Amino acid sequence: MSASWVPHDIRDAVIDFTQLWAKKSDIALTRFISWLGIAPSKYYNWQSRYGKVNEHNGLIPRDFWLEECEKQAIISFHNQYQLDGYRRLTFMMLDRNIVAVSPSSVSRVLSAAGLLQRWNRKTSKKGTGFVQPLKPHEHWHIDVSYVNLCGTFYYLCTLLDGYSRYIVHWELRKTMTEKDIEIIMQRAREKFPDAKPRIISDNGPQFIAKDFKAYIRLTGMSHVRTSPYYPQSNGKLERYHKTIKTECIRPKVALSLEEARTQIAEYIRYYNEERLHSAIGYIAPKDKLEGRDRQIFKERDQKLEAARAERKQKRLDMRQRLDCHQILTTAANINSLTQQDNFSISN
Template identity: 75%
Template sequence: MPHDIRDAVIDFVKHWAKRTGIAVTHIIDWLGLAVSKFYNWQQRYGKANEHNALIPRDFWLEEKEKQAIIKFYQQKPQEGYRRLTFMMLDQDVVAVSPSSVYRVLNAAGLLRRWNGKQSKKGTGFVQPLKPHEHWHIDVSYINICGTFYYLCCLLDGCSRYIVHWELREAMTEANVEIILQRAREKHPAATPRIISDNGPQFITKDFKEFIRVAGMTHVRTSPYYPQSNGKLERFHGTIKQECIRPKVPLSLEEARAQVADYIRYYNDERLHSALGYVAPKVKLEGREEQIFKERDSKLEAAREARKQKRRQEKIRPAQHHRVPERETFNPLTQQG
């Protein structure tokens, strides 16, 4: 609705309500207007139409910002829009919210449809509140040229940091003890609770004794329910999907080098959705609140810059089209 017609309707209703004494609501009803719309128009009386949504036009994205989002997505098409948001924010590409990134990518037809099931994470399980309270351990198979090797990883339940890992040709109970001991040597002050499945390496008497002597505790998950150890199960799926299968190592040494590079990237750089899109190392060191504050300040600065730019654009046309005042002609003082 153009603002001049809108204001004319307001004037019409007020004029005839005052002249006839008929209630304003009756006149509004006769005109076929909703009461809420009429009073909304009344609050905006004399103002030009800038937007009809909850988001002010001052915060609308510029075309170059939209192109920067699309270009960054094309460079990293495997990442979700939320992770892309915080990656762009940390790298100073563009400061926008996840919802804005979603709208831009959706308008460009770049979002993939995903039919996910309702998550049950966190139900029936007390999450750790600080690093090194829970260490998840599990063994996964890695297929290298038709030969299966064993990848054993230790993951910190709070920060999702990979504390230690090894890729071996065998994975007996003694091998698992060696891996745990090497992890303890990296963090000698830690006495975590070890969470594992019911694999043969974790149910032996020697493993129970090793846990007792090391001053740790051990909890096994429910049988046939891998979700109990889902944090590490998810990591094993991620490393196979993003590292092992795309790169196709041809030897054990090559696989170890690729896994080492990926775990360094996973710990130090990859943004984790469960941590608020910060890297596991940031969470382990307790620097996530600082990162969150920096992101919020960048968003506020970007919004304020857009707001100021929009105001300047509104001022310039007004100054450019300003009509000069007419000079008055006085026949007594000036010649015609």
């Protein structure tokens, strides 16, 4: 057994043994310590804790530790939104004033409850070789994805703002020619007439057509195509298409084109205005687009600080009440003993 930690009963037995035989044999105590292979500082540390249980390395409660009701609130909220990660849950609870904690605290609570699943991930190469936009409408990503409705494939075309992840415009069509792409982009430009973004697309036939190049030139925009056979180059929009299919199109199973358009329109409203996006600090894309992100981050920090201060004050008040109770109990005991002594003297 390592000498760095031993049970308190064995530790006390060593103290008793060395002191007993040091007296009987008149051998110096330091000699016994060296024979046992224990450092003198450790031996005298054991001697100072003689008869005490090993609690010197135990956890010390902190003022800002979560309360049990807050832990239960985190677990209950996770059970309502099991498909969302712990970071998104953190800021959802913060914005709804359910509980103000940090993502690491939520992770610890869910891990302790066995509700947090972990998996190995490859090292991310996100952002390498690509200059990210610094303001809205610098980059618009455009792509076309297939949607299967009752055995018929339709085309879902989406324009996404690369800075805020806001869905600028989308359409679900039966065909997707170069003319359709121009119509979709023109409708997007009508929503933001002052925008002159760089269009980022893949090498689809609609985007390499001469008419599309002429349209880009006439509107004053620029166009960049991603590397062939490398969809990660347009990963922001590829990830969005995966999200909308996973959370909207496949679970709801639309039975007609109009029903699918209604469902997608409702989901995109939720995606733009309510859903917390992990890539932009767990805020809604519309808030990021309209520049409310810093105010939201500031309010979240203030809520966290206020919650920590409130928990600290609660524990301080509890300690003060316990101290007062102990003082009152001691005073009552002294008063009782005094009365007993006076009674004895009088008798």
